[in-house]
Amino acid sequence: METVDVTIIGAGVVGLAVAERLSRTGRTVVVLERNPRHGMETSSRNSEVVHSGIYYPPGTLKARLCVEGRELLYETCHRWDIFHRKTGKLVVACSQDEVPGLDKLLAQGEANGVDGLELIDAGFLRDLEPLVRGVAALRAPCAGIVDSEELMRLLLRQAADQGAIFLWNAPVTAAERAAGGYLLLVRGMADPVETSAVVNCAGLAADTVARMPGLDADAAGYAIRRFKGEYFRLRKSLDIRRLIYPLPDTHGLGIHLTLDRKGGIRLGPNSFPVQTLDYDVDAAHKTEFLGAVSKYLPCVSASEIFPDTSGIRPKLSSDGSFRDFVIAEESARGLPGWVNCVGIESPGLTACLAIAGKVADLLEYAR
Ligand SMILES: Cc1cc2nc3c(=O)[nH]c(=O)nc-3n(C[C@H](O)[C@H](O)[C@H](O)COP(=O)(O)OP(=O)(O)OC[C@H]3O[C@@H](n4cnc5c(N)ncnc54)[C@H](O)[C@@H]3O)c2cc1C
Numbered sequence: 001m002e003t004v005d006v007t008i009i010g011a012g013v014v015g016l017a018v019a020e021r022l023s024r025t026g027r028t029v030v031v032l033e034r035n036p037r038h039g040m041e042t043s044s045r046n047s048e049v050v051h052s053g054i055y056y057p058p059g060t061l062k063a064r065l066c067v068e069g070r071e072l073l074y075e076t077c078h079r080w081d082i083f084h085r086k087t088g089k090l091v092v093a094c095s096q097d098e099v100p101g102l103d104k105l106l107a108q109g110e111a112n113g114v115d116g117l118e119l120i121d122a123g124f125l126r127d128l129e130p131l132v133r134g135v136a137a138l139r140a141p142c143a144g145i146v147d148s149e150e151l152m153r154l155l156l157r158q159a160a161d162q163g164a165i166f167l168w169n170a171p172v173t174a175a176e177r178a179a180g181g182y183l184l185l186v187r188g189m190a191d192p193v194e195t196s197a198v199v200n201c202a203g204l205a206a207d208t209v210a211r212m213p214g215l216d217a218d219a220a221g222y223a224i225r226r227f228k229g230e231y232f233r234l235r236k237s238l239d240i241r242r243l244i245y246p247l248p249d250t251h252g253l254g255i256h257l258t259l260d261r262k263g264g265i266r267l268g269p270n271s272f273p274v275q276t277l278d279y280d281v282d283a284a285h286k287t288e289f290l291g292a293v294s295k296y297l298p299c300v301s302a303s304e305i306f307p308d309t310s311g312i313r314p315k316l317s318s319d320g321s322f323r324d325f326v327i328a329e330e331s332a333r334g335l336p337g338w339v340n341c342v343g344i345e346s347p348g349l350t351a352c353l354a355i356a357g358k359v360a361d362l363l364e365y366a367r
Pocket of ligand 1: 009010011012013014015016032033034035038039040041042043044045046047048049050051170171172173201202203204205206209228229230269310311312313314344345346347348349350351
């Protein structure tokens with residue numbers, strides 16, 4: 001293979017968005033994915049929520065890329081007929097002492113430029129969603145849902161049409177600096193891939209990949225902590241039209257209720273640390289789910305929910321403290337043309353197109 005301009009490691013939704021964005025420029029783009037197809041890890045194991053942008057401190061990448069990415073995502077889905085629905089969402093305070101939490105999210109969301117946010121009282125909440133109980137709620141009309149598999153297939157097809165080459169079953173095992181770029185060793189390939197630039201979109205393995213060319217990932221703060229999130233599903237559909245969230249807790253957004261494209265209802269995810277990539281859902285966690293959900297949806301009983309899927313978050317913090325996305329071109333660490341995308345947990349799906357734009361800017365491929 002001749003020297004390629006940019007090699008992307010990982011074909012989750014972020015790697016695919018980056019491939020689509022960079023292949024627009026006419027540069028040669030190769031994507032190396034360790035699995036037999038795209039999106040087999042976190043990108044197909046999430047809530048598929050298009051987030052509004054209320055949860056992240058103003059000025060952070062998470063805040064900016066979520067708000068920017070959301071609009072890009074809706075435009076793209078609309079233009080290419082990818083399933084999405086602006087359902088809106090309600091963050092529900094179940095008791096008076098939770099109401100200041102809504103005020104804080106409202107202020108933060110407004111500072112982040114999230115339009116249409118509104119605090120509503122218990123009566124209006126009951127009018128909007130008769131099955132949901134709470135003393136007040138924050139309404140975010142711009143939140144919604146998207147079919148992540150359809151989105152990934154679109155990005156893959158567009159990137160391939162623009163000349164990007166995808167290699168499946170191609171795990172990158174080592175990387176070294178070479179004249180004018182990098183040599184990437186790929187298991188099963190006799191020759192290394194010679195590339196001028198690298199974009200590390202390796203999700204749960206992004207810290208491992210970041211270490212490959214010699215970067216000290218611990219010192220850089222790139223070490224990933226895996227936090228699993230399980231889902232349960234409701235046996236029957238309920239008359240609920242919006243996404244329903246409790247107040248966020250230390251490790252996540254709280255066990256919330258999301259809708260899928262067929263009107264099915266999922267509950268989750270919970271959050272706990274794990275060491276391995278095991279996606280089983282522990283049926284014994286039903287009690288935890290019922291306890292959390294019954295606070296805002298008292299009509300659900302134990303017999304009506306059953307274990308569904310799970311996903312694993314690539315977090316940069318283990319104590320619940322805020323850590324921003326890392327999207328960094330590493331010239332300052334002696335690795336010019338190497339871009340690391342690390343800690344791309346939620347809202348990575350919502351933000352994927354904006355993340356791709358940021359990577360393009362960093363590589364100075366922006367048009
Ligand atoms: C439970 C849960 C719920 C979530 N809910 C939402 C939500 O509702 N809305 C939202 O916006 N975000 C959500 N997210 C976050 C979102 O899913 C992620 O931010 C996004 O999917 C990350 O995409 P990615 O491409 O970076 O990672 P991934 O999808 O994990 O892709 C990384 C790819 O890299 C490949 N790879 C790794 N190492 C190598 C290697 N050495 N060589 C080759 N390939 C390699 C992997 O096989 C994988 O395919 C959620 C996440 C979780 C876990």
